[in-house]
Amino acid sequence: MTQIRVMVFPGAHNLPLWLMDSVEIKYTKSRDQQIAAIQDGEVDVIHTSPDNLSLPDATGLHPFLSGTVGPLELVTVQNAKAQHVLAVDNPHSGFGRLAYKWLRENRPDLSYEVVAAGGTPQRFEALKIGQATMAVMHPPFTEFCKQAGYIVMGRVDVGYPTLCAACREDMVQSDAIQNYRQAYADVLQQLANTEGSSVARAVLTENLPDMETKLQNEIAEVMRQEVTAAGVDFDPELLSKLNSLPHF
Numbered sequence: 001m002t003q004i005r006v007m008v009f010p011g012a013h014n015l016p017l018w019l020m021d022s023v024e025i026k027y028t029k030s031r032d033q034q035i036a037a038i039q040d041g042e043v044d045v046i047h048t049s050p051d052n053l054s055l056p057d058a059t060g061l062h063p064f065l066s067g068t069v070g071p072l073e074l075v076t077v078q079n080a081k082a083q084h085v086l087a088v089d090n091p092h093s094g095f096g097r098l099a100y101k102w103l104r105e106n107r108p109d110l111s112y113e114v115v116a117a118g119g120t121p122q123r124f125e126a127l128k129i130g131q132a133t134m135a136v137m138h139p140p141f142t143e144f145c146k147q148a149g150y151i152v153m154g155r156v157d158v159g160y161p162t163l164c165a166a167c168r169e170d171m172v173q174s175d176a177i178q179n180y181r182q183a184y185a186d187v188l189q190q191l192a193n194t195e196g197s198s199v200a201r202a203v204l205t206e207n208l209p210d211m212e213t214k215l216q217n218e219i220a221e222v223m224r225q226e227v228t229a230a231g232v233d234f235d236p237e238l239l240s241k242l243n244s245l246p247h248f
Contacts, residue, residue: 004180005043006165007034009119012139013069013163015223017047018203019187023180029119035061038168045180050164050239051094062172063239065181067163068230070139070223074099074153080133084112087123087132091116095136095162097245102156114248138162140211140219161238163230185232192228200224 007026008014017023026043028034034046035057046061049069053061072095076084086103088096091114103110112134117126120141126132127150134153137145142152165184171177191200200220208216 004045004176006045006047007037007043008047011069011120012204012208012219012223013067013227014047014207015200015203015220016184016187016191016227018207019190019199020183022183032057038166044171044176045165045167047163047165049094050161050234051097051242053164053166053239054243058166060169061166062169063164063166063234063236064172064177065165065184066161066230066232066234067165068226069162070226071142071155072098072136072138072157072162073142073155074102074134075127075137075142075145075150076134076153077127077150082133084110084134085132086112086114087117087126087135088114089116089118089120089123089136091248094160094242094245097242097247098156098160099134099136100248101245102154106154139222140208140215143215143218159238160242161234164234164239181232188228188232191224196224196228197221 003022003024005024005026006017007028008017009029010027017025031048031052034048037043038046038061047067050063052058053063086099088099090096115126115132117123117132120137123135123137124141124144127135136156167177190196200223201217204216204220
């Protein structure tokens, strides 16, 4: 299979990619760098939050593959003494809007402010230094929060996509993208079979070596279940549903 250059955010959600042959993975923490890289032809595919494709600089990009960051959950400190402050990546993001939706439906009594803290590590840091009392989290940072004594309020992403693979529209029907899609499907099948759990554990141990073994194993199983449940097909109607959610 032709070597495919892929730009992704770091994390356990890359489990399927780590199992794929002939994939050159480039890491970034910047949505803007992802979009610029694929528009300039530096990479062929990006795995990104679907709402990252909604701004004008993403014109001509097409989501062709499903994905997931794992359970997207809202966590909080215990016994917050001041008004709640919610840390999100940015106030207009899909992750943020999912949190606002959950809070409207489940805690309409809760008054809170919003702070743009950046990526998941930065949101975790915002909790630790007292800049925020609530934050949107996904594995492994949800588990780090639990270890630190924070409380999971609830899962906010049910019924909404949190990750997709996108390519340029002129590449959607190319052999390279179709082969990539098939290779991804084959990996999901491998993770779904009887050996899938041990495969996932081995891959996470190799790619996230600094994490303690027990946590590695927990995250491996969570992500194995999540990526296989998400499947391969991306539903554009879900993207429209995500983008229609109101801002804070």
